[in-house]
Amino acid sequence: MAREYRTIEEVTGPLMLVRGVENVKFDELGEIELEDGRIRHCRVLEIEGTDALVQLFESSIGLNIEKSTVRFLGRGLELSVSPDLLGRIFDGMGNPKDGGADIIPEATRDINGTPINPAARDYPNEFIQTGVSAIDGLNTLVRGQKLPIFSGSGLPHARLAAQIARQAEVLNSEEQFAVVFAAMGITFEEADFFIGDFRRTGAIDHTVMFINLANDPAIERIATPRMALTAAEYLAFDLDMHVLVLMTDITYYAEALREVSAARKEVPGRRGYPGYLYTDLASIYERAGRIKDKKGSITFVPILTMPDDDKTHPIPDLTGYITEGQVILSRDLYRRGLTPPIDVLPSLSRLKDKGIGEGKTRADHADTMNQLFAAYSRGKDARDLQIILGEEALSELDLIYADFSVAFEEQYISQGFETDRSIEETLSIGWKLLSMLPKNELKRVHEEYIEQYYEVCDEEVDA
Secondary structure (H helix, E strand, O other), X not given: OOOEEOOEEEEEOOEEEEOXXXXXXXXXXXXXXXXXXXXXXXXXXXXXXXXEEEEEOOOOOOOOOOOOEEEEOOOOOEEEEOHHHOOOEEEOOOOEOOOOOOOOOOEEEEOOOOOOOHHHEEOOOOEEEOOOHHHHOOOOEEOOOEOOEEEOOOXXXXXXXXXXXXXXXXXOOOOOEEEEEEEEEEOHHHHHHHHHHHHHHOHHHHEEEEEEEXXXXXXXXXXXXXXXXXXXXXXXXXXXXXXXXXXXXXHHHHHHHHHHHHHOOOOEOHHHOEOOHHHHHHHHHOOOEEEOOOOOEEEEEEEEEOHHHOOOOHHHHHHHHHOOEEEEEOHHHHHOOOOOOEOOOOOEEOOHHHOOOOOOOOOOHHHHHHHHHHHHHHHHHHHHHXXXXXXXXXXXXHHHHHHHHHHHHHHHHOOOOOOOXXXXXXXXXXXXXXXXXXXXXXXXOOHHHHHHHHHHHHHHHHO
């Protein structure tokens, strides 16, 4: 039976000091019974001798330290798991938020989990079709990969996340596909958008949602991604499902860490974030991947907003070290009405070469991708010169490349948030655009593919 303590010394913000405790462990859950019988929850952050520093899950308002009782439960924060998770909506602590019944668990899992042992990892090599050309064609997502989306305040990352969640699929696979969606620190309107969009499109049927609102406690925000990954691990490695984990917004998660760190009076690191921010983010990101001899997998797409659109900010900077690339949203493209506004040139998927080619997408995919990158880059340079020097200063070939870059943005990148393109459609649009260039400019494409696809596109343009 849990021992009760009436030795609360002080409460400071989200932290509470309890003296004279025995056999209490780090990360252990506790219950605080208020004078009126109400129960609030807490978690042990630090043990020093017989003193326990605990973190409150709820507000400390109304907590009378002389008349409240603390009980430690002998276990950490856990999530009840079963196949019934699919189609359900939970708060950041794993409690049902959709009005449905509590989950009848097949098992309970500690939400902290462990990163996948590198020796047990299987290399990601299977293509995931998101239906978004700028990702599928140029920065391909591979099953088991960690590919973050770097956004900025006011950019439509929420709509892109919803689009990927409802459209993503593993081609030519017999295993079931599921989505685990976690939102941290979002507004009620954003939560309503995600829930409404998933229900409207039917994506909710194969999705588990964890929603933490902006007015919820910081400790809940810290628990939310771990709740989501615990559900994902169960679906992937117990039920052999392909799981896509989408999280928004990692920046709010990091700010919750900073708030708790400041309350603990820890020495701050870069820009006030705790010195262990890298380690903490890695403990989340590294739970994704594939495991040898397991059919299931976890593919991870975290979304973060870069403060002041600064890619050198600690959160995107550290995330870039841990993950395998990044998809970057462009404010300039968004201002011009191009959606989703993915800036393909600075974006990168380090595993894209492993998920494309014959038997996965199409044999010409790599050549098409390289040629589109090169042509778009040259076209953007030509447009910049056109602005500075005028159209007369450009050669005829430079003008063709400038026109190509405009068409590329309008036809390839911009597809809206409701269009779901197959990889065949994406590659066909790529060849239609490449047909704007003279054949002798396609220096990154094998001759056999030019003969096979360029002429077809040329005829379509002539028609």
